[in-house]
Amino acid sequence: MANGLSSYDIAKDMKDFEETKAGVKGLVDTGLTKLPRMFVQPADRLSDLAIKNTELRVPVIDFEGFDQDFRHPQIVKEVREACETWGFFQMVNHGVPEKAMDKALEGSRRFHEQPKEDRMDWYSRDYNKKVAYYSSVKPLATKAAVWRDSLGFDFLDGPLDPENIPSVCREAVQEYNKHMNNLGNVLSGLLSEALGLSADYLERREFLKADSLVLHYSPSCPEPKLTLNTSRHTDPSSFTVVLQDKTGGLQVLHEGHWVDVPPIKGTLVANVGDLLQFISNGKFKSVVHRVLAGTAGPRVSAVCFFYPSATERIKPIGPIKEILSGGQPIYREVSVGSYLAYYRANGFEGKSVVPDFELAPTV
Numbered sequence: 001m002a003n004g005l006s007s008y009d010i011a012k013d014m015k016d017f018e019e020t021k022a023g024v025k026g027l028v029d030t031g032l033t034k035l036p037r038m039f040v041q042p043a044d045r046l047s048d049l050a051i052k053n054t055e056l057r058v059p060v061i062d063f064e065g066f067d068q069d070f071r072h073p074q075i076v077k078e079v080r081e082a083c084e085t086w087g088f089f090q091m092v093n094h095g096v097p098e099k100a101m102d103k104a105l106e107g108s109r110r111f112h113e114q115p116k117e118d119r120m121d122w123y124s125r126d127y128n129k130k131v132a133y134y135s136s137v138k139p140l141a142t143k144a145a146v147w148r149d150s151l152g153f154d155f156l157d158g159p160l161d162p163e164n165i166p167s168v169c170r171e172a173v174q175e176y177n178k179h180m181n182n183l184g185n186v187l188s189g190l191l192s193e194a195l196g197l198s199a200d201y202l203e204r205r206e207f208l209k210a211d212s213l214v215l216h217y218s219p220s221c222p223e224p225k226l227t228l229n230t231s232r233h234t235d236p237s238s239f240t241v242v243l244q245d246k247t248g249g250l251q252v253l254h255e256g257h258w259v260d261v262p263p264i265k266g267t268l269v270a271n272v273g274d275l276l277q278f279i280s281n282g283k284f285k286s287v288v289h290r291v292l293a294g295t296a297g298p299r300v301s302a303v304c305f306f307y308p309s310a311t312e313r314i315k316p317i318g319p320i321k322e323i324l325s326g327g328q329p330i331y332r333e334v335s336v337g338s339y340l341a342y343y344r345a346n347g348f349e350g351k352s353v354v355p356d357f358e359l360a361p362t363v
Helices: 011-020 023-029 072-085 098-112 116-120 170-194 274-279 336-346
Strands: 060-062 088-092 131-135 149-154 209-218 228-233 239-244 250-254 257-260 268-272 289-292 299-307
Touching (some): 011 023, 060 072, 072 088, 098 149, 098 170, 098 299, 170 209, 209 228, 274 336
Antiparallel strands (some): 088 268, 149 209, 209 299
């Protein structure tokens, strides 16, 4: 009986927790010293918390001069190698001002640390809401809740009405999203060339749009060895850019080893999403990652998920014919909407669900 949870039905605890609309921060504010049972992860998900490789290093790519002839080919090469071997890399000199990054983190902190009465009005589980505060718990899919609260913004249909953004983080969110859109244009070109395509290929297909921004907040955890801030998963996006504070805890699974992605001031973390693995025919890797819980919190981050545009979402996607070079596609075509629905139902078990869309090998 792993952690004594096999006979435990968390539905009631989950319902009671949701009804408070106060999130994990609300629990911490009560002064609790023991982790509530609904957050205790199954033993098989905790068995390797202390296992990591301290010798391996996630690639760091300097974007300085990306638009200049003498540097551009080298940056494309480094992006290609990182996407093929790691699926993760860190970016420096990426063009996003440190001031805007600091404001985004501070905006997250200000929202999540305001009185719960001010947070509660934003609490929702409605996927169709443009702005929603929620605690990232999906018990039916993950068997346990994770130790994290989130404030999500949906930019799929364009900029949001400023009045629909909480005032404590309004300016920070608007400014940071503007910079993410600019960075998305840069990444579209670099990733296109890294795949051997014309520089405007992904931009023309509107494949990397700054679709959503999520401000995460994980308070200090009373028993961090029993839970996670984010359970192991891959991202269903095209691409993801993460701004993390100095707390740490982000890890990527590389060749069977957990590797820390250390916070470096002024650096952004980039990772390949499932949809990019699809269209690259497996050349670029969407890899499993997680965030450990800790006592040094709160841990604050801002995560931008890039997806195909609204018009592109209704079209089927699959391996790009131009990069197959006469080879066979690995994956069958699927619409973005269908894939996301499948991911929401099956994508929280600690492994990628992209292989579920592989074609049967031809004889």
